[in-house]
Amino acid sequence: MSDILNVEELFGSKVFTVGKMKERLPKSVFKEVKKVMEHGGELSKESADVVAKAMKDWAVENGATHYTHWFQPLTGITAEKHDAFVTHPDDEGKMIMEFSGKELIKGEPDASSFPSGGLRATFEARGYTVWDITSPAFLKEDATGVILCIPTAFCSYTGEALDKKTPLLRSMEAVSEQALRIVKLFGNTEATKVVASVGPEQEYFLVDREKYLKRPDLIFAGRTLFGAPAPKGQEMEDHYFGAIRERIGSYMKDLNIALWKLGVTAKTQHNEVAPAQHELAPIYETANIAVDHNQLVMETMKKVAGRHGLTCLLHEKPFAGVNGSGKHDNWSLSTDNGVNLLDPGKTPNENIQFLLVLSCIIKAVDKHADLLRQSAADVGNDHRLGANEAPPAIISVFLGEQLDDVVRQLIETGSADHSIQGSKLVTGVSTLTDIEKDATDRNRTSPFAFTGNKFEFRMVGSADSIASPNTTLNAIVAEAFCEAADILEKADNFSQAVHNLIKTNLIEHQRVIFNGNGYSDAWVEEAEKRGLPNIKSMVDAASALTTDKSVALFEKFKIFTKVELESREEITYETYSKTINIEALTMIDMAKKLYLPAIIGYTKELADTVKVLKEVGADTAVQCDVLSAVSSELAKANAALKALEAATAKAEGIEDAKAQAYAFKDDVKTAMDALRKPVDTLENLVDKNVWPVPSYADLIFEV
Numbered sequence: 001m002s003d004i005l006n007v008e009e010l011f012g013s014k015v016f017t018v019g020k021m022k023e024r025l026p027k028s029v030f031k032e033v034k035k036v037m038e039h040g041g042e043l044s045k046e047s048a049d050v051v052a053k054a055m056k057d058w059a060v061e062n063g064a065t066h067y068t069h070w071f072q073p074l075t076g077i078t079a080e081k082h083d084a085f086v087t088h089p090d091d092e093g094k095m096i097m098e099f100s101g102k103e104l105i106k107g108e109p110d111a112s113s114f115p116s117g118g119l120r121a122t123f124e125a126r127g128y129t130v131w132d133i134t135s136p137a138f139l140k141e142d143a144t145g146v147i148l149c150i151p152t153a154f155c156s157y158t159g160e161a162l163d164k165k166t167p168l169l170r171s172m173e174a175v176s177e178q179a180l181r182i183v184k185l186f187g188n189t190e191a192t193k194v195v196a197s198v199g200p201e202q203e204y205f206l207v208d209r210e211k212y213l214k215r216p217d218l219i220f221a222g223r224t225l226f227g228a229p230a231p232k233g234q235e236m237e238d239h240y241f242g243a244i245r246e247r248i249g250s251y252m253k254d255l256n257i258a259l260w261k262l263g264v265t266a267k268t269q270h271n272e273v274a275p276a277q278h279e280l281a282p283i284y285e286t287a288n289i290a291v292d293h294n295q296l297v298m299e300t301m302k303k304v305a306g307r308h309g310l311t312c313l314l315h316e317k318p319f320a321g322v323n324g325s326g327k328h329d330n331w332s333l334s335t336d337n338g339v340n341l342l343d344p345g346k347t348p349n350e351n352i353q354f355l356l357v358l359s360c361i362i363k364a365v366d367k368h369a370d371l372l373r374q375s376a377a378d379v380g381n382d383h384r385l386g387a388n389e390a391p392p393a394i395i396s397v398f399l400g401e402q403l404d405d406v407v408r409q410l411i412e413t414g415s416a417d418h419s420i421q422g423s424k425l426v427t428g429v430s431t432l433t434d435i436e437k438d439a440t441d442r443n444r445t446s447p448f449a450f451t452g453n454k455f456e457f458r459m460v461g462s463a464d465s466i467a468s469p470n471t472t473l474n475a476i477v478a479e480a481f482c483e484a485a486d487i488l489e490k491a492d493n494f495s496q497a498v499h500n501l502i503k504t505n506l507i508e509h510q511r512v513i514f515n516g517n518g519y520s521d522a523w524v525e526e527a528e529k530r531g532l533p534n535i536k537s538m539v540d541a542a543s544a545l546t547t548d549k550s551v552a553l554f555e556k557f558k559i560f561t562k563v564e565l566e567s568r569e570e571i572t573y574e575t576y577s578k579t580i581n582i583e584a585l586t587m588i589d590m591a592k593k594l595y596l597p598a599i600i601g602y603t604k605e606l607a608d609t610v611k612v613l614k615e616v617g618a619d620t621a622v623q624c625d626v627l628s629a630v631s632s633e634l635a636k637a638n639a640a641l642k643a644l645e646a647a648t649a650k651a652e653g654i655e656d657a658k659a660q661a662y663a664f665k666d667d668v669k670t671a672m673d674a675l676r677k678p679v680d681t682l683e684n685l686v687d688k689n690v691w692p693v694p695s696y697a698d699l700i701f702e703v
């Protein structure tokens with residue numbers, strides 16, 4: 001049968017894998033490459049030339065005509081500038097495709113077209129892309145042809161990071177170095193590095209492309225800016241884990257194939273809570289590669305959707321009143337000799353290394369809750385965090401019954417003498433096997449939950465890069481490890497010192513532990529009593545980047561300089577203002593050109609009807625009723641439209657980036673909500689045939 005998929009053959013077929021390098025490179029060069037990949041350093045110029053040639057030959061054999069330095073500027077998406085492999089033809093007019101080590105290692109895109117915060121003034125337009133040898137090159141295939149993509153970092157002329165990858169790589173080195181100090185204290189002297197592993201679960205919506213194209217708000221803002229709720233929402237829960245529909249199934253199949261070819265281990269797929277919402281999760285991998293792959297997942301989701309007459313919406317809140325989309329960022333740390341520092345084992349109370357690591361993470365999360373919150377901030381995510389569907393905007397740690405019990409014992413007595421064990425789940429049916437229950441239940445409402453042998457950071461937005469959350473996690477945990485190692489390396493009685501330290505960490509930071517319902521109002525109150533920050537918006541979160549605490553942390557571990565942090569805060573404000581500005585202008589445009597004309601037309605139709613009915617002496621009470629209701633809402637919409645125009649113009653005129661972002665958040669967004677309300681009411685009042693755009697029901701129930 002020809003349609004049997006050979007996944008083993010497909011997998012990584014478009015990737016210049018370590019295996020392919022091994023086959024194609026001379027042994028000595030391959031050894032050098034491996035060494036740099038694993039332990040840093042620089043490739044010699046000669047070796048770089050050899051690698052470049054082998055990479056180019058492989059790419060050309062697979063149809064590539066161009067290469068690109070693929071990078072992740074602070075726009076949150078990836079950027080590429082294509083260069084053909086063509087060179088100057090020789091005397092006889094023959095052209096040989098070439099690619100040098102220099103071209104592999106360094107590129108120079110025009111940096112002025114990417115956000116740089118305040119950095120632009122100091123570095124002008126110069127910026128360099130630098131090859132990231134730890135993330136494999138791959139081939140992208142689309143209408144442009146086949147392009148060799150080389151993952152790169154993007155830095156300014158003076159070395160400041162202008163992207164998301166550079167700080168992530170720096171943070172991985174920092175956490176590795178500090179975690180090594182911890183494992184050494186416990187006798188693990190063989191480990192040479194500690195790797196942060198990440199598995200992101202990606203949620204997304206699919207809508208019919210024809211309908212999408214009739215909604216300017218979806219086109220320009222990625223979310224609906226108007227729309228009355230459908231008669232049925234997600235209350236029946238019939239979609240979640242329901243059978244996958246044919247059209248969606250065929251999309252998922254193509255998506256998996258495309259991802260497997262790119263070396264992405266797409267593993268699970270299912271429907272999500274909302275109708276038209278789905279999820280894909282790959283198997284976890286090294287943080288840096290997981291970040292690159294998540295970008296590829298998002299890009300590929302969109303690309304493949306087009307081939308199926310669908311559009312993939314990655315926005316965190318495409319539809320008001322319907323579940324939004326997030327990205328669960330599963331994170332753990334493992335030594336290169338195979339020990340997961342977050343694996344408690346069967347009896348965590350006896351696993352002192354684990355308890356120390358856990359107490360350090362709790363300390364880090366409590367101390368830097370504001371930074372962690374900031375790392376998950378993006379414009380779309382403001383609609384989710386704190387609403388009753390996503391974790392609250394308050395950072396807390398969920399440990400589950402077993403670990404919570406161990407932590408309580410430690411806090412109370414300084415030692416823990418037992419661990420609650422999972423019991424058997426008795427089904428009561430003789431033909432069903434009784435299964436071992438996990439010692440902890442799930443808690444879906446916590447933003448930072450311990451889930452077996454990893455933490456799951458659930459605040460991240462679906463459209464956002466996962467680079468910042470993981471950079472922040474690595475950084476804050478590196479700091480806590482460093483502080484622990486500083487004490488323990490000097491201790492005369494290690495065993496006593498480590499017990500004391502675990503206890504101190506837990507006592508000082510237990511306020512961040514919360515195992516209850518994170519969606520409840522009671523928690524908001526309780527968190528306030530505990531002094532935990534509740535940062536509601538991206539704009540409020542931005543200043544966390546430049547506090548003294550943050551600058552001290554990031555400078556100490558050489559992840560960000562103060563200047564880089566300031567530029568990132570600035571970019572946050574700019575991004576926020578730009579996004580809300582586009583949304584406001586789109587609303588104004590839709591109101592003026594679509595909604596108001598349609599409604600005015602409808603009132604005329606009603607008025608004509610009334611006139612004709614009156615002429616023949618018929619009753620016009622119903623028609624007059626509708627006309628009066630519609631006219632009243634129309635007047636409200638018109639007034640709200642004017643107010644939105646004024647608020648937007650005013651915000652646009654503000655010079656200071658922070659003040660401008662606040663104006664967009666406080667004034668423009670309020671005016672947007674005020675316009676949406678009467679228009680949504682009108683959608684329910686007027687004839688469906690005159691409504692100018694597809695409804696929520698059309699969009700989410702008819703995919």
Ligand code: ADP
Pocket residue numbers: 197198199200201268281282283284328330331332333340453454
């Ligand atoms: P869920 O029940 O939340 O869907 P899964 O067990 O399916 O959780 O895992 C979700 C993600 O977590 C997957 O990408 C998986 O590969 C990843 N994951 C599993 N173990 C680890 C780990 N030790 N470190 C990081 N990520 C992990």
Ligand code: MG
Pocket residue numbers: 201328456
């Ligand atoms: Mg999950």
